[in-house]
Amino acid sequence: MTTTPTTGSTGATGTYAPRPGAAPLGRMIAAQAVLETKMLLRNGEQLLLTVIIPTLLLVLFSSVDIIDTGAGEAVDFLAPGVLALAVMSTAFTGQAIATGFERRYGVLKRLAASPLPRWALMTAKTASVLVTEVLQIVLLTVIAFALGWSPQGNPGAVLLLLVLGTAAFSGLGLLMAGTLKAEATLAAANLVFLLLLVGGGVIVPLDRFPDAAQDVLGLLPISALSDGLRDVLQHGASMPWGDLGILAVWAVAGLAAAGKFFRWE
Numbered sequence: 488m489t490t491t492p493t494t495g496s497t498g499a500t501g502t503y504a505p506r507p508g509a510a511p512l513g514r515m516i517a518a519q520a521v522l523e524t525k526m527l528l529r530n531g532e533q534l535l536l537t538v539i540i541p542t543l544l545l546v547l548f549s550s551v552d553i554i555d556t557g558a559g560e561a562v563d564f565l566a567p568g569v570l571a572l573a574v575m576s577t578a579f580t581g582q583a584i585a586t587g588f589e590r591r592y593g594v595l596k597r598l599a600a601s602p603l604p605r606w607a608l609m610t611a612k613t614a615s616v617l618v619t620e621v622l623q624i625v626l627l628t629v630i631a632f633a634l635g636w637s638p639q640g641n642p643g644a645v646l647l648l649l650v651l652g653t654a655a656f657s658g659l660g661l662l663m664a665g666t667l668k669a670e671a672t673l674a675a676a677n678l679v680f681l682l683l684l685v686g687g688g689v690i691v692p693l694d695r696f697p698d699a700a701q702d703v704l705g706l707l708p709i710s711a712l713s714d715g716l717r718d719v720l721q722h723g724a725s726m727p728w729g730d731l732g733i734l735a736v737w738a739v740a741g742l743a744a745a746g747k748f749f750r751w752e
Contacts, residue, residue, distance in 0.1 A: 516611050517611075519607070519608060519611035520611040523614075524619060526585070527577075527581065527619055528619070530581075533585070536580055536581055537577050540572075540576070541569045541627060542626070542630060544565075544689075544690060545627060545630060549562040549565055549634045550634070557692065560636075560637070562631055563637060563720075563721050564721060566636045566638070567716035567717040567719075567720045568717065570628075570716055571652065571709055571713035572689045572713075573624065574653055574712065578620070578657045579656035579659055580679070580680045581660075582612065582660040582664070583661070583663045583664045584664075584673050584677075586665070587667065587672035587676075588672075590665065590752070591668070596751055596752050609661070613653075617653065624649075638720040638721075639721075640718075640722075640723045641724075641726065644719045644725065644727065645719055648712060648716055648730065649712075651735055652711075654734075655738040656741075658744065659737070661741075661745040662744050663675060666749070686700075686707075687709035687710045687713060688705075688714055688717075689709065693705060706733060711730040711734050712734060715734070
C-alpha cells in the first residue's frame, strides 16, 4: 500500500512532518560531543584519572616538603606539571581506555554505519576531550591560586602548548585504542600514565635524573608539555619553541599513525 501527499485547498502538494533523514552535520557532531562528555564525566575511573589524582598531587606536594623543586614556592613548579598531567590523563589515558572498550563492544562499528561520518565522530571525541580539559584546568587553576600560585608569561603560548599537547596525546591514545585489545589498552594506558607521571617532569624535576636519561626523557610529550608550561608560567618565557616543536612532531606522528592503523572492529 502506498501513501500520497495531501493537498491543500489550492491543490499544492503538501509535505510530511517530520521529514525523514539525517540532521545537519554540525548538529550531529554537537550532539555526539555532548554524549561523549556526559559519558566521560559519569565514569568513576575517568574522574579518578582526570580530577582526583591531579588535584591530590597538587595539594599534597605543594603542602608537604617531600621533593626538592628548587628555589621559590613549590606550587609554582608543580602547577604547570599538574596541568600537563591533566591533559595527558584526559586526551591519552581516558580517551584510549574509553575508545578501546567502545571498539570491543561494537559501539564504534555501529556508529560508523550511522549518518555520522567517521571523521565527524573523531571530531566529536576531540571536542569532548577539550571540554573536559577546560573544566580540569579551571578547577586546578583555582586550587593552585588558593595554594599561593603566582603564574606569569604569555597566555597565547600557554594555549598553544595545551592545544599541541592535546593533539599529541589524542593521536597516541587513539592509536593505542585502535590497534590493541581493550584489556591490553586498559593495562598499557594506565602503565604509561604512571611511568610518565614519575619520569615526565611532572612532580620530579628532570634534572634529578642522570644526564643520559634526561636527554631521552626530555623528548617525551609529557616532558615537553610540562617543561614548556613551566618555562612560561614560572619563568616568564615568551614562546618555548623547542618544546612546541617536540609536541608538534608527536602530534603529527600520532594522528597520522592513528588515522592509518586504527581498526574500527
